[in-house]
Amino acid sequence: MREGIAISLPQQQLVVQRDGRTRLTLPVSTAAAGADEREGSGGTPRGWHRIRAMIGADAAPGSVFVGRRPTGECYSEALRRAHPRRDWILTRILWLCGEEPGRNRGGNVDTQRRLIYIHGTPDSEPMGVPRSHGCIRLHSAAVMTLFDLCRPGMPVWIGAQ
Template identity: 60%
Template structure:
């Protein structure tokens, strides 16, 4: 199992045995790619899913600090909390695999709290807009959550061409 995210395509591909078995639109960082803490950018490179949070939660369940609040996202709730970065439904917490690039120190993906997570239906997919995380539709992230185990490798690339290269090397 391998997940590939391409920033230029704003797409996540779920791959098994060298072939794409699912494809989802995503929204990555509005500020593009970057590794550093505080950059509000999506980190590149090899990662793995370190933790899965939210099993069994309803679609639209609100998480703060990786804990469910008991709330379900609605436009009214959003209006009561303007400017909140909504983390909904499920969380796949990423951990960098490349020391000095996306792991340890000021570039540590896990310490940056970079997730694949659900977002409100009002958030557009297919265009950059997050604070660094990889946002998905709630139904899509719930489906992906059920499909992938902890430890699944995730490669985040700038260009879709690199995604094709990752897939080719995974099938060898």
């Protein structure tokens, strides 16, 4: 791949390629339920995707998002204790869109409608361990670095490589 992001589910790793060279390698956390494209599965969808939208370019580190909108909150342990069941989406969002009809686009396998993102998560969450509800999680500093290397439409491969 000359330009894009490759996410390895077995390795729990994200690699950014630009100009045919590896620019960034980061540990991630993908779905606790494993790989699965189906709506309601809680799995991380495989195959070719693209970045549909980039959200939060000017948000402060730790900014909380709900429904892709900043809440005005900044993540803290006190906020976590007040909302123990919240799935924290922090700092930046790269919203993914499937590129393969019938596999990750359309019907009950549509990555975009499933609201699958690459997004920030609290620094207390472990990386390299599958724990998400389907998204690809990174710590805030990592997702900010990644965000600056990306553009809308950039290809994303998610697989067992």
